[in-house]
Amino acid sequence: MERILTIDxxxxxxxxxxxxxLKYKVQFNRDAIKDIFRLAAAIDKENNTLTDIDAFDLELFYNLVWVLAKTADPQLPPPVEWLDSFSEFPLMDIIPEISDMIFSCLTSTAPFKKK
Incomplete structure (x- = not known):
């Protein structure tokens, strides 16, 4: 899944x-699934709005966004350097646009089969 957004x-x-x-794990030495579930608790996926500011961790979000960008462009600089290249990075505009890319790894395309 690919998407192009205009940022700054x-x-x-x-x-x-x-x-x-796996790229997330290699770069940040953290379990992406755990981090995604933590973010999922903070975001209303139906309305793409932030519902729990205490559960929302900006570092996790920035890390996930960077890995998605790095996957599209392997020449991307390290996360802080890349983020620092923007004079603005409007999270509330970006979250709805890429949340499906982040959460897509948690869903199945095949129906579950009973044994």
Missing amino acids: GRQVKFKSTGAFL
Whole structure:
């Protein structure tokens, strides 16, 4: 899944692949599934709005966003350097646009089978 967003006047490409969770683990030495569930508790996926500010961790969000961008562009600089290249990074505009890319790794495309 790919998406291009305009952030601070620049076209930024994001890409989610089957290796997304592993890339996150390699880069940040954290379990992406646990971090995604933590963010999921803070976001109303139906309305794409922030519902629990205490459960929302900006670092986790920035890390996930960076991995999606790094997957699309392997030449991307390290996370802080990349984020520092933007004069603004409007989270509330970005969250609804890429939340499906982040949460897609938690869903199944095949129906569950009973044994």
